[in-house]
Amino acid sequence: MHINLIRKIFGLILLLIVAIFQVPQLVYAQENGLIRVVAISGDDGTPLAGANVLLYDQNSNLNLSNPEFFCVTNRDGLCEIRNIPPNREFELRISFVGFITHSELIILKDGERHISRIILDPDLEQFDEVVVEQQRYITTGEVGVRRISNIDISRVPSPVAGGDLASYLQTVPGIVSSGDRGGDLYIRGGTPDQNMILVDRLHIVKPFHISNLFSAFPDGVVQNADLYAGGFDAKYVGATSAVIDIGLRPGNMRYSQISAAASPYLSAIQAEGPIEADRQSILFSGRISTIDRFAPELTGSELPIQFGDLLTRYTIQGDNVTCNLTGIYTYDSGEIVPGREVIHTWSNMVIGGRCLGFSEFFNHPVDLSVGYTSYQNEEGTSENRERYSAISQLYFNLDLQQEIFGLAVDYGFGANFRTYNVELSERFTSASSLRRVIPIISLYSSVTWEPHRKVVIKPGFASQITLDTPVTFEPRLRVSWQPQGNDRRQVSFAAGKYVQTHSGISDERDAGTVFTILQPVQTDDPLPESLHGILAYQHRIGNYLTANVEGFVKTHKNIPVSKWTPEARTEIETALAQSETFGFDFRLRYDRSPLYLSLGYGWSKVEYEAISGDLGAWIREPIFRYSPAHDQRHKLNTLASYTFSGFTLNAGWEFGTGMPFTQIFGYDFSIRVPDQSPQSTTGTARIIYSEPYNKRLPYYHRLDISLERKFNLFAGSTLETQAGIINAYNRNNIFNFDFSTLQRVDQTPLLPYISLKLNL
Amino acid sequence: MQSYQHTLLLLLFGLIFIASCDNTLDPTDRNNGDFAVYGFLDLNEETSYIRIRDLNAPFTAEATEELDAIVTLTNLNSGVSDILNSNIREFQGVFQHTYFYNENIVPDNEYLLSLERSDGVVVELTTRTPTKPDPVITPENPNCYEPIQITLTPLNGGTVVFRFATRPDIDEDDRNPWSFPVVIGPDNRNDEEIINLTITPITMAQFLASDPQNAPCSSLLSQGSLTMRVAHYAPGFYEKVTDDELDILESTRQFGAFYADTLRIPIDTSSL
Missing domain, CATH: 2.60.40.10 (Immunoglobulins)
Structure with a gap:
């Protein structure tokens, strides 16, 4: 049976490879031409994402609001326009906010594939006033997606110059963290192991640091990031809840830059520059935490955590190809609950490369990525490692496009060889140690169909094939309707089925542990799967105000959840649960220099259901429904940024209602009567959990503020200074009540800081 | 300017109001646990x-x-x-x-x-409380191969746990000298009021011996007797102390009645 399956897989791969190289011959017979544009910033020589590429027919009356053809550049600065009639004169206009518009006349020959590498020069007069241009084009890309730029990231107050993706993500309605530490993000009811995080198509398992203010991605290395809170399209295979797709900046292609930053939280250095002007560059970023040394003076309490990250990226830009090599290493260690003397450690390593080929030889761009990712997490005392779980992945992905019957078809495949390694001490009863290698083949395809100029429909499917589990079929659909024919008003819908072949097991009752066992689904167990449905409405009012509301529902099946033992101990047994999450998000954004305001509110309800016999203690009903520890009903975020007299004032306030936790039923000394006598036996001390998740924590709110000022020094060098306060009114936000130390553990108290960043 | 100050004051009061809200936490579920x-x-x-x-x-x-x-x-x-x-x-x-x-x-x-x-x-x-009946053992002074019947009556629904040993006072090689428990509760006997348990001395002695192969009865029962321990539990008490610990409330309320007796049953090992 396995041999047949392997034959089928290789047959399918062969078919796809043949398709790639056969297609060019077919295309040369076509009459219409195509144009591929790569937009490059004249400022630093790096790709410009989001530039408008417009084609105006010179034979008709020029109407700037109604181009004949259009596209928008992706994060590689690339976009293409197809089916351009040959032997007609067009004006090609490429525009991007803050840059001088490029214009040229082109005439394509029969079947010509024209590649334009356009460098846009900065328009210094336009930089102060950012005006959102009305776009006629329509995409299905907005439902369930938060598109994050490095400017967005830098607006969130952070105790280091610039900002960090982790701080930003926690301002998004629908994203819940268990407090200010631990590095776990729950996205619209999904758990961290149900998220997929990609860096230029390379996997990274947990890039969020032990302090939730930081990740491996400061604003200086991020070009942009797409957060898919659900309903993501067929291209993303292997996650059942959410996708965070991060695009890194290439290093500056024109000038060398070095910056060094210091703050009580961490010290950082970043260096970048060209190896060959406009062709090759390198970017390096390194950060190491210092808060464990400064916390006692600043907050009056210990914060025994250490973390750091290294990131390097080499980029080469050819006329027909762009490639990059990326290496990332992160390290986290420390006590989630100070005084508990349990040390959590995790690290990520990512090495890989990606090439985007867009030569005339290819009918469509070809995107190939190859990488190796490893992640390990462990828990124990300083002397003994008690629990260890690791996953390593060796993988490649090939993303292609094709045109069939006039429809754009995206398709691709990938292979991922995953190795799981789990080592548990004898305290774990059912989850035994394991070491397994699982090869996974994934395929996807989606079609972009525009039946009307105001409507785009994008159906697709994805599939995963392993040797141990049934072949999955995961249909996906994204639909968008622009009533006015532009993006001022847009109604979008997304739905799909999502499957993953591994799961993570952690004891969610104990917020003081973040250790997660990552393991493949057992051969006889059903695969974890989910169904998503999202309906979104976006309205842009004028040029500066955008409102967005989204309703969503997500159901998950076959989620392994920790079995509930009566005693508060780190024993993990699992039962399979189902979950249902529904809610809505509302976002309002005002962006007119020098003022930026945003307001986000999210309401959601997460409910799990499991057969009581599988769950453990306390359950009497045959089917038990409960709200898990990440069920936060209300979350409100406000963010304001104001620039005046050379200063920038950032303020962020967030409010969240309390999440469920499990109370203590009692403090007990158990005696095995009648074998043990109460007169002569002291008994065994135990703390017993009450009914699961029977109470909610107090609600949470926090104000962070910062004031920034940049000073010009000598020869173009600058000094960025920042002063700020985390938790400005010193709210005692609870993190958890620790059963082992019997102490309430609060989140970060008022923490003042000053940070400096020197740019050379 | 004045309205600006009012806004700031309102904001300040708002923050003080929010900051002063109660955020205490009682980790103990006082409604359930007593x-x-x-x-x-x-x-x-x-x-x-x-x-x-x-x-x-x-x-x-x-x-x-x-x-x-x-x-x-x-x-x-x-x-x-x-x-x-x-x-x-x-x-x-x-x-x-x-x-x-x-x-x-x-x-x-x-x-x-x-x-x-x-x-x-x-x-x-x-x-x-258990009825505390005197065990009746028949026949008296049986030989090794003769089945022994142990009778307990009357009973009031309690559970009786029997264990046997050939040399109860000798802890040989850290080996538990007692046999596995024979648990007879109300659910596994025909009559609630009576227990009849039959054992054969040689079978029990062979089971308890570390090397029973070809050993004669006189060697296996060198003390000339089989010792029986009878633990008699109040109705429901045995089930409570041995039940699944996942029943939290019951696991913290372990109260009942009980007694344990040890009896020596003489065995005639000389005739065979």
Whole structure:
């Protein structure tokens, strides 16, 4: 049976490879031409994402609001326009906010594939006033997606110059963290192991640091990031809840830059520059935490955590190809609950490369990525490692496009060889140690169909094939309707089925542990799967105000959840649960220099259901429904940024209602009567959990503020200074009540800081 | 300018209001947890002991020094009621309260243990003591291969656990000298009022021996007897102490009645 399956897989791969190289011959017979544009910033020589590429027919009356053809550049600065009639004169206009518009006349020959590498020069007069241009084009890309730029990231107050993706993500309605530490993000009811995080198509398992203010991605290395809170399209295979797709900046292609930053939280250095002007560059970023040394003076309490990250990226830009090599290493260690003397450690390593080929030889761009990712997490005392779980992945992905019957078809495949390694001490009863290698083949395809100029429909499917589990079929659909024919008003819908072949097991009752066992689904167990449905409405009012509301529902099946033992101990047994999450998000954004305001509110309800016999203690009903520890009903975020007299004032306030936790039923000394006598036996001390998740924590709110000022020094060098306060009114936000130390553990108290960043 | 100041003041008051909101947390579920009870009325002992603990009291001396409870034991058959006194012992900074009852426990009587907290919370646990019948063993002085019948009657629904040993006082190679338990509860006997257990001495002796191969009966039963331990539990008490620990409430209320006797059954090993 396995041999047949392997034959089928290789047959399918062969078919796809043949398709790639056969297609060019077919295309040369076509009459219409195509144009591929790569937009490059004249400022630093790096790709410009989001530039408008417009084609105006010179034979008709020029109407700037109604181009004949259009596209928008992706994060590689690339976009293409197809089916351009040959032997007609067009004006090609490429525009991007803050840059001088490029214009040229082109005439394509029969079947010509024209590649334009356009460098846009900065328009210094336009930089102060950012005006959102009305776009006629329509995409299905907005439902369930938060598109994050490095400017967005830098607006969130952070105790280091610039900002960090982790701080930003926690301002998004629908994203819940268990407090200010631990590095776990729950996205619209999904758990961290149900998220997929990609860096230029390379996997990274947990890039969020032990302090939730930081990740491996400061604003200086991020070009942009797409957060898919659900309903993501067929291209993303292997996650059942959410996708965070991060695009890194290439290093500056024109000038060398070095910056060094210091703050009580961490010290950082970043260096970048060209190896060959406009062709090759390198970017390096390194950060190491210092808060464990400064916390006692600043907050009056210990914060025994250490973390750091290294990131390097080499980029080469050819006329027909762009490639990059990326290496990332992160390290986290420390006590989630100070005084508990349990040390959590995790690290990520990512090495890989990606090439985007867009030569005339290819009918469509070809995107190939190859990488190796490893992640390990462990828990124990300083002397003994008690629990260890690791996953390593060796993988490649090939993303292609094709045109069939006039429809754009995206398709691709990938292979991922995953190795799981789990080592548990004898305290774990059912989850035994394991070491397994699982090869996974994934395929996807989606079609972009525009039946009307105001409507785009994008159906697709994805599939995963392993040797141990049934072949999955995961249909996906994204639909968008622009009533006015532009993006001022847009109604979008997304739905799909999502499957993953591994799961993570952690004891969610104990917020003081973040250790997660990552393991493949057992051969006889059903695969974890989910169904998503999202309906979104976006309205842009004028040029500066955008409102967005989204309703969503997500159901998950076959989620392994920790079995509930009566005693508060780190024993993990699992039962399979189902979950249902529904809610809505509302976002309002005002962006007119020098003022930026945003307001986000999210309401959601997460409910799990499991057969009581599988769950453990306390359950009497045959089917038990409960709200898990990440069920936060209300979350409100406000963010304001104001620039005046050379200063920038950032303020962020967030409010969240309390999440469920499990109370203590009692403090007990158990005696095995009648074998043990109460007169002569002291008994065994135990703390017993009450009914699961029977109470909610107090609600949470926090104000962070910062004031920034940049000073010009000598020869173009600058000094960025920042002063700020985390938790400005010193709210005692609870993190958890620790059963082992019997102490309430609060989140970060008022923490003042000053940070400096020197740019050379 | 004035309206600007008003806005700032309003903002300040708003922040102070929000910051001052209560965010205390009680980690203990006081509605569910009250007292933990571990103890039993022993029909063979002069004193019975019952450990009682306030489940809401953390493991500190301050929280455990006093136990807010009046503990009463009542014989519901006779109506005699006694308020129990306690021994208090400190263990690793935590005080433990063990109540004692110095009267004889009457077989086949219903007893009520009552705990009353000063705020009116009352926990009541009852048990019916075992009947304490004398075991009847037939035939007398059997040989090794002769089946022995052990009869216990009358019973009132309690569970009896039998164990056997050939040399109960000798702990050979750290080996438990006692056999596996033979548990006979109300669910696995035909008559609630009577237990008939049949064993063959040679079979039991071979089972208990470390190297039974070809050993003669006189060697296996070198002491010339088989020792039987009979543990008799009040109705429901055995099930309670051996039940799944996932029943949290029951796992902290381990109260019942019990006695254990040890009998020597002479075996004639000389004739074979």
